[in-house]
Amino acid sequence: MLIGKKIFNLQKSYGPKINLKYSIKTSREIGAINMKLNSFKQYDLVIFDCDGVLIDSNLFKCEAFGKSVSEYPDNIVESFVDHCKKTFGVSRYVKFREFFNEFAIESFDETKYQLFLNRYANLCKGLYHEADLTPSVERALSLLNHSGYKLFVASGSDEEELIEVFEKRNLINYFINIYGSPKKKTECVSVILEDNPGLKAVLIGDALSDLEVSKEHNLDFIYMSKYTVQSKEQDKICRNEAKIVIDTLEDLF
Template sequence: MKHALSDYKTLVFDCDGVVLNSNRVKTNAFYKAALPYGEAAAEALVEYHVRHGGISRYRKFAHFLESIVKPEQSGPTLEELLKRYADNVCDGLMSCKISPDLERLKEATASSRWLIVSGGDQTELRRVFTARGIDHFFDGGIFGSPNSKDEILNRELTTGNIQQPALFLGDSKYDYQASSAAGLDFVFLTGWTEMVNYDTWVSNENLTSAINLGVFTDLYS
């Protein structure tokens, strides 16, 4: 972080693993959706999903059909896989833990605009956040796929919705790459991440990190 927390005009949040403890929900949904192609294919998709945290389901399932499924295998189409995934993930998103520290962080950043920029489906995210009563925190909007995080960040910077200095709170390499490319500062949240050996990577990149939003608030407000 290059600025004091209170100096940031915009805070941008990833959803899964940051606001919601939903990484495992989505990993399980990928596995179940792909299972008609066999356990080996489903496990390969899960491995790809975990290694590419933050990338949309559309790209992951396209990769699955193009590079993991064997030509002789038959099973659900891309649209059918997406529907299977959405059906499997819906209940989990409605019941997984919400970060208990949103209110306290909001108080510490009262003058900042908040956005969600996620790899999750945008319509699904907005429905879940509204149903769970946390949409009001994100006065700058809730954004997701099919647009990529790079596309969303560039668009919202261009329109002025993201004002600098801005800070991205994420839990994956892609979050860091997308935020850095857009000129945002970055904090890595470790508590719910599925990233393997994240501690070595965080150290090598000299990143600011915290186990959750509450610890982050205590350390930097």
């Protein structure tokens, strides 16, 4: 896939215009960027995880899980937070259900469950606006977008929250669509692939759950390691099985 391919119309009515500060302007720059995009020429479509790939939010979100169940003893909260780190990418809807049986050792309580979800959602709204974007996010998205790649987000985070945050942070128009929970990440990827038959896709993620989703759908996986919060063992698996390992998106360009 070469620079100059027809640009997809991503100017959605509900979001701001793409930040053209990152537009490609000179033929010399186009040539240099084309060389760096060689590894992407085999793909038509790029699927991004959000947390730890586009936004440096992993640690904040792990802390938010703990704060959401803070009335429980410290050892239970700490064990739950550690579990959340090891299963990053799995949605809150699953994790808070697991909390009852696996950590609090009590029967599921719908009222408490909704309370935990509401607390977590309120914490996330604040942290998403405070957390930094990962290095060169806008440049990477702009280069890929203007090179004709179809860009999507498939995340374990809440879909409505993601759309709101991406609108406010002027990122939304880089993407064809943004998908998140309550759908599982594998379901999000299924929707993307079903809507784009015949196109070759790559998934960029920072967790073992992302690698597993890529395997399930027979996709190449790019492992972005800098902001991962998973265990050393999980990190090693991702490094060994990824098509490419990068520190941040800067390494792609």
